[in-house]
Amino acid sequence: MQPRxxxxxxxxxxxxxxxxxxxxxxxxxxxxxxxxxAQEAEADGVAAPSAGPLIFDVSERDFEEQVVGLSAEVxxxxxxxxxxxxxxxxxxxxxxxxxxxxxxxxxxxxxxLRSSQQLAQQLQIRDLPTLLAVVAGQLLPLFEGPASExxxxxxxxxxxxxxxxxxxxVGEIGARSGRGxxxxxxxxxxxxxxxxxxxxxxxxxxxGAVQAYRNVLADRPGDVEAxxxxxxxxxxxxxxxxxxxxxxxxxxERPTDVDAQLAAxxxxxxxxxVEDAFxxxxxxxxxxxxxxxxxxxxxxxxxFQVIGAExxxxxxxxxxxxxxxx
Numbered sequence: 125m126q127p128r129x130x131x132x133x134x135x136x137x138x139x140x141x142x143x144x145x146x147x148x149x150x151x152x153x154x155x156x157x158x159x160x161x162a163q164e165a166e167a168d169g170v171a172a173p174s175a176g177p178l179i180f181d182v183s184e185r186d187f188e189e190q191v192v193g194l195s196a197e198v199x200x201x202x203x204x205x206x207x208x209x210x211x212x213x214x215x216x217x218x219x220x221x222x223x224x225x226x227x228x229x230x231x232x233x234x235x236x237l238r239s240s241q242q243l244a245q246q247l248q249i250r251d252l253p254t255l256l257a258v259v260a261g262q263l264l265p266l267f268e269g270p271a272s273e274x275x276x277x278x279x280x281x282x283x284x285x286x287x288x289x290x291x292x293x294v295g296e297i298g299a300r301s302g303r304g305x306x307x308x309x310x311x312x313x314x315x316x317x318x319x320x321x322x323x324x325x326x327x328x329x330x331x332g333a334v335q336a337y338r339n340v341l342a343d344r345p346g347d348v349e350a351x352x353x354x355x356x357x358x359x360x361x362x363x364x365x366x367x368x369x370x371x372x373x374x375x376x377e378r379p380t381d382v383d384a385q386l387a388a389x390x391x392x393x394x395x396x397x398v399e400d401a402f403x404x405x406x407x408x409x410x411x412x413x414x415x416x417x418x419x420x421x422x423x424x425x426x427x428f429q430v431i432g433a434e435x436x437x438x439x440x441x442x443x444x445x446x447x448x449x450x
Contacts, residue, residue: 178223178300182233184243191233195258196439198295199230199287201266201280204244204254206237211270212252218273219255222280229284229295230257255279259287260439262446290449291442292425292433315340318350325357330364333357355429363390375404382408382416386423393427401427402441409448421445 182190182202191200203219205212216234223232237244237252247256247263255266255276264286266279288294321336337354340347368391374381375388385408392401405424409417424445428438 176231176300178228179220179232179234182235184240187240187243191258192261194231195262196260196293196442198228199283199293200258201230201232201283202235202254202256202258203232204235204237204249204252204256206252209252215253215270219253219276222273222276224301226280226284226295228297228300230280230287231295231300257283257287259283259293260291260446261443262450264450290421291446292428292438293442317343318347318353321350321353325353330357330361334361352429352432355426359390359394359427359430362387363394366391379408380411382412382420386420389423389427393430398431398435398437399441402437403444406441406444406448409445421449 176194180190191202194200201219201223203216205216207213219232220234223230235243237249249268251268253270254268255271257264257266264283266283267275271279284295317336317340321333321340324330324333324336334354334357337350337357340350341354344350366387371384371387371391374384378384385404389401389404392398392404402424405420405427408420409424412420424441428441431438
């Protein structure tokens with residue numbers, strides 16, 4: 125039997141299972157607990173605990189606690205299976221081996237159908253095995269029925285890419301297996317180029333700061349500190365010289381005007397109205413299509429970066445964005 129592939133756009137809203145704010149709170153509590161454990165382990169001279177397992181079992185009793193909150197940090201793949209059902213038993217080691225190989229880009233939660241029949245009914249599981257994913261509190265169908273390893277790998281690659289590019293949920297490679305770079309715990313040397321960019325931003329030289337951060341990212345595209353600095357400098361540069369009253373009037377009068385909504389969201393954010401800024405752009409995503417929608421989504425992800433990926437308001441907004449996109 126060939127797997128019946130499901131569209132990545134066929135998402136099911138999990139708001140009834142857990143509100144996005146609650147997911148954010150639990151994710152933040154888990155991160156804080158791991159940070160404390162790592163500090164205690166370092167003080168005791170023992171190995172720090174990992175962020176959690178790559179593969180674990182979950183049932184309907186602990187679904188909210190183990191899956192929905194975690195999905196704000198890393199894509200969670202659900203594998204519905206049942207002991208004694210050959211197609212599901214044969215598929216289980218395949219998906220588990222892939223979870224080990226992807227090493228934290230997603231985590232795998234095995235769900236035994238027999239002990240979680242109510243959850244399976246709620247999620248409309250019709251065949252075994254069935255793979256679903258939860259990202260930022262949203263349920264994304266992947267496929268149902270037996271599948272080969274190359275087919276599964278293709279679906280997982282699309283999931284990981286969509287979670288990162290559209291919602292900014294990226295699993296940390298090696299954080300759970302302990303196979304991460306051992307040198308990553310050493311303090312980074314001071315980078316003169318990055319220090320110069322920070323100095324330009326502090327002086328209010330926004331054009332100089334933007335260029336300096338871009339120079340750093342040209343050499344090191346994954347530099348988180350430079351990415352954050354660039355997002356902040358570009359935001360301040362965009363709102364420089366704007367007439368707040370005129371911008372807000374235009375946004376109120378023209379709700380489908382992308383430029384007006386982006387400018388108003390920038391002002392909201394710089395004025396400390398973070399949730400208003402996020403809510404405005406999430407609503408605009410729901411009112412736009414094609415290139416306009418992608419432009420608003422990209423702008424919103426940039427504002428997420430300014431605030432910080434772990435901020436509960438960002439996690440909540442990611443969930444709202446997912447409901448609009450999928």
